[in-house]
Amino acid sequence: MTASLEQLRRCHFAVDLGAARTRVYVRGVGLVVDQPSVAAVNTRTGALIAVGEFAERMKGRTPHYIRVVRPVSGGTVVDIEMAQRMLRGLLGDKVRRALRRKPYLRAAACTPHEADPLARRAATETLVGLGARRVELVDTLIAAAVGCGLPVQEPEATMIMACGTTTTQVAVLSLGSSVAAERIPVGGEAVDHAIVQHLRHQHELTLPGQSVRPLHIALSNMGITAQGPASTEIRGRDVVTGLARSVQVDTAAVRNAIETPLTAVLDGIGRVLRECPPDLVADLVDRGITMVGGSALLPGLDQMLREATGMPVHIAEQPDVCAVRGLGYMLEGRIEPLMLAPIGA
Numbered sequence: 504m505t506a507s508l509e510q511l512r513r514c515h516f517a518v519d520l521g522a523a524r525t526r527v528y529v530r531g532v533g534l535v536v537d538q539p540s541v542a543a544v545n546t547r548t549g550a551l552i553a554v555g556e557f558a559e560r561m562k563g564r565t566p567h568y569i570r571v572v573r574p575v576s577g578g579t580v581v582d583i584e585m586a587q588r589m590l591r592g593l594l595g596d597k598v599r600r601a602l603r604r605k606p607y608l609r610a611a612a613c614t615p616h617e618a619d620p621l622a623r624r625a626a627t628e629t630l631v632g633l634g635a636r637r638v639e640l641v642d643t644l645i646a647a648a649v650g651c652g653l654p655v656q657e658p659e660a661t662m663i664m665a666c667g668t669t670t671t672q673v674a675v676l677s678l679g680s681s682v683a684a685e686r687i688p689v690g691g692e693a694v695d696h697a698i699v700q701h702l703r704h705q706h707e708l709t710l711p712g713q714s715v716r717p718l719h720i721a722l723s724n725m726g727i728t729a730q731g732p733a734s735t736e737i738r739g740r741d742v743v744t745g746l747a748r749s750v751q752v753d754t755a756a757v758r759n760a761i762e763t764p765l766t767a768v769l770d771g772i773g774r775v776l777r778e779c780p781p782d783l784v785a786d787l788v789d790r791g792i793t794m795v796g797g798s799a800l801l802p803g804l805d806q807m808l809r810e811a812t813g814m815p816v817h818i819a820e821q822p823d824v825c826a827v828r829g830l831g832y833m834l835e836g837r838i839e840p841l842m843l844a845p846i847g848a
């Protein structure tokens with residue numbers, strides 16, 4: 504673990520700055536922010552117009568002088584100043600005032616597994632700009648494993664797969680750190696892209712980014728089995744005429760289209776398992792893989808993993824908030840530090 508539990512227990516708030524969503528946990532209060540990592544700026548005046556849900560709704564619908572930006576990409580803060588302004592906006596005056604009152608404000612943040620020094624620095628700087636005097640960084644996979652109740656501190660293997668926006672991280676954890684891990688550059692975005700391409704080719708329809716969600720939802724209800732709606736109505740723009748049009752999309756065909764990007768994820772899992780010592784692989788046969796992150800909710804992904812690996816696959820409860828919930832548990836001191844029995848005692 505990057506930061507010690509003792510230090511984490513002294514942090515006042517924890518931040519999970521994701522490419523899709525920003526989540527903030529305040530010690531003693533709980534999850535206070537869970538909003539899209541989006542800010543809308545007036546380029547004429549430089550003023551921040553909106554953040555979070557409201558800014559996301561503006562995407563693709565603004566006049567030219569308003570830009571909708573995402574200051575976080577692939578788990579890394581790419582625009583520190585904008586990320587700070589967005590976080591201030593999301594936290595709101597009340598929470599910020601409460602945090603400012605702390606004499607020595609400490610913050611925790613999670614960073615992707617094996618984040619490079621630049622990415623770690625960017626995360627730290629963002630929180631320092633918010634008034635934190637000290638920032639502890641925690642590996643996202645460890646935070647998420649704690650958040651979904653896996654026994655990370657035990658000498659026993661657990662396999663976790665964090666399905667994010669642009670990356671999927673897979674790791675085998677034991678004794679509080681990772682034994683083997685992989686970062687695969689495929690996430691929810693690649694899957695959405697595959698859906699958009701499918702609609703373009705099969706139905707000659709261009710789709711605004713936000714409209715992929717109804718398809719997800721239709722697919723989620725049905726999962727991999729053929730129950731539920733066989734087709735879903737999707738509205739978009741005709742590729743040829745440029746006019747608005749709606750089509751009935753066959754959900755089974757969409758499911759096939761998203762399988763292609765997901766094969767890279769399966770390859771990554773295979774590599775992690777090969778790298779892992781045999782004793783730990785034996786543990787994994789019973790315990791299986793736990794999926795966290797928003798894209799874990801992708802319909803059929805768990806079933807696909809089950810078939811490909813032959814191992815049990817579980818989706819964590821509320822998989823998208825696992826990382827920040829784990830940080831919260833660490834801040835509240837709800838996980839026991841690793842205690843090895845003294846020799847001869």
Ligand SMILES: Nc1ncnc2c1ncn2[C@@H]1O[C@H](COP(=O)(O)OP(=O)(O)OP(=O)(O)O)[C@@H](O)[C@H]1O
Nearest residue numbers: 521522523524578667668691796797798800801823
């Ligand atoms: N119900 C759902 N079905 C399918 N996909 C979903 C669902 N909910 C969220 N997603 C997708 O999950 C992805 C990641 O969501 P998550 O909330 O974990 O993002 P994040 O933590 O900001 O990302 P990252 O950790 O990669 O920076 C997004 O691409 C989102 O579209």
Ligand SMILES: [Mg+2]
Nearest residue numbers: 521667796826
């Ligand atoms: Mg995340």
